[in-house]
Amino acid sequence: MSNRAILSAPTIDQLEQELGRERHRRNYRSTLTSTVSVLVIVAAIAILVSMLVLPVLQIVGESMTPSLYEEDIVLALKGSSFKKGDVIAFYYNNKILVKRVIANAGEWINIDADGNVFVNDVPIDEPYVSEKAFGDCNITLPYQVPDGKIFVMGDHRATSSDSRNTAVGCVAEEQIVGRVIFRVYPFSSIGEVR
Secondary structure (H helix, E strand, O other): OOOOOOOOOOOHHHHHHHHHHHHHHHHHHHHHHHHHHHHHHHHHHHHHHHHHOOOEEEOOOOOOOOOOOOOOEEEEEOOOOOOOOOEEEEEEOOEEEEEEEEEEOOOEEEEOOOOOEEEOOEEOOOOOOOOOOOOOOOOOOOEEOOOOEEEEEOOOOOOOOOOOOOOOOOEEHHHEEEEEEEEEEOHHHOEEOO
């Protein structure tokens, strides 16, 4: 007698089961490949959008309290048209600062000893400022905003370094990252930035 096993032909049921397993394996691989491809494409699009249209920024410092707090995460919308009261992000010494637009090119700024701000001799309404202060100001008042520039101030006037000081000065259009439009973190404060 030989020790060889006798091979028998597989039954139809066995062949159908094996064929089913092979189809499942191919379908699984195909689904996995297409899912990974879609995720990579979506991630690439999200990165492009965040860099080119909607930058994501994290707030550092307390100069914009009570409107924005340290470690808040916000979205900025790229653009070139900014009105008084808009919150903008801009480049300054390899950092990004976030401040509020107070006046545009050609307008006159004056600030009294109590911290009241006047644009073209008209006091501006600032509901976003909880405590007015003259702050760190070394410019000669009244001050005219130069052509192609924007005068900005932080909402926390006592501590903000902004256009009131020549170290920061007025912001040129090419420095601007965008208008801060939406807070995405913390989740308890999610919403439009005003």
